[in-house]
Amino acid sequence: MQDLRGVDLNLLVDLDALLNTRSVTEAARRLNLSQSAMSGSLARLRRLFDDPLMVKSGRGLTLTSRAEALIPSVQEALISIGTVFDNEKDTFVPSTATRYFSISASDYATAVVLGPLIRTLSAEAPNVTINVLPRTADVHTFVRLDRADLIIEPRETMGPTSLPSNPLFTDRWLCMLDGEMHDPSVIDDFDLDYYLTLPHMVYSIGNERQLNLADRHLASLGIERRVELTIESFLMAPLLIRGTSLACLVLERSTAMQRMDGLKLVEPPIPVPDIHEEIYWNPRHTNDPGHRWLRARVAATAAALEPVSRTDGDDL
Template sequence: MSWIRDIDRADIVGGVIDLRTVDLNLLVDLDALLATRSVTEAARRLNLSQSAMSGSLARLRRLFDDPLMVRTGRALTLTSRAEALIEPVAEILRLTEVVLGDKDEFVPATATRSFSISASDYATAVVVAPLIRTLSAEAPDVTINVRPRAADVPSLLRQERVDLVIEPRETMGPSPLPSTSLFRDRWLCMLDASVHQGTVLDPERYLALPHLVYSIGQDLQLNLADRHLADLGVQRRVELTIESFLMVPLLIRGTTLVSLVLERSTQLLPLTGLRLVDPPIPVPDINEAMYWNPRNTDDAGHRWLRSRVAATAAALDVGQAG
């Protein structure tokens, strides 16, 4: 334990630290700092002032004799020592919670807490938006932060950069992460009704048209339907790619473009002058689910959030959120 510097030598006997001399609350602060890589975000997560969190970081730096977080450009980067602490600190806190038991109560009407959800704009519109309408009355002091999707979802949850991730099971594949299925959706083709009036969209006609492709994330990852067609070796003329499904109707109108869209999203979009038909080349449905860090499975607030997301998704097919 030679890396500890914040403890008087008299408090170390035979190489064992007298824990009575250590403020173990610093581990909670450290966990938040490691997860968020931000003094501001860590303070917000723990409902502390930024100055208080800065003070904790200073004490932690003395404790570990390591800067822990260093500035790289405008962002903070973890040192190798800090990276090595991520999982041990999280495990210590998890075991502490197990030992002490879940005695916390979460009362939505009076709770003040912030949750982060990683979701595509499609999932945000379909399930997070009606969720917010419910929570604004049920839990007025609870804040929901919607974060963009990430390529490495397990890392996103392991580092607790978000509380929940909403992703298609087809994207996640087999995963050890705890999860709950939310809803299913199918793909349709969207075209301009006047341009394609009376046209039968068979496979030959479909492949002859210019295509608008909805891509996802900074790496422009194809959506599941377009990826399926690519895997089949289907050759299409992609004329336009975008990152937001909300723009599809605006860009389709007055053009010969065709695009694959999810049926639930079309219920939220202005469809005047547009035509929806089944894809002439079948594509599999998607199955959206929510995933979380197993450490949070028994957290009272987290359980409440998951139950509200699941209830909102269950209400989609009956036309109400709930």
């Protein structure tokens, strides 16, 4: 066993950041260090492990097999060390703290809950930076590798998980149409036959084109539609639908903050289950004072959201 008296244990924190971000620049930003300081830590770690740990791959860096194998051990070590020194004293002071947090969320969740959050944090925590990351199709691996401090996802997409989580809010699906492109009578009596004659726009995630929950539900029922357009942004739906005969399943809260004149929202002709957004995180952060503060602020922002009151079929 190596004599730990000759090892700077601060390097463990640097190593964790490097393994999770796979970037000297991002690791430095996460730990509020200069890039040169993080480069120096990487050089020391390479000597310590007698391994390059990170090597160039195209325009980025990739981990060596030795580095990949270190990920779970480093995370477990940091959790254990944190437990040793945890005196449950909340030392995070938002008004004076300088901290960098990353949150993975869809543009929908960003607009609904992170937008209001940021407007309050600018005064409450002026030196706290929030970095919003795009969603990923492999959420569990993303959390395990600690790529983000928080993940906002519908619990329906997560499935059974041992990850710690807190509920945020619920939303329902509606069908969006351009009212000027359809006969008013068919919108007032919107049925499945007419719905299936329309071209459709669907929301999907990443290069894998993973469908959203509503479209997955319809697919599971064997409902076949003519898809003309796939997008990765819920918030683009009003812009792209206007002036077309496209139909799109959208989340009601996403429509409450957009210009919707001329568009119609109607109940889908097939019932679609609601979604339940939650925040998830790596358990190593559960007792971190700053992380606890951030989780509480996100939850409080979600709890303060106004109920959506639009009436189905009204001009919007």
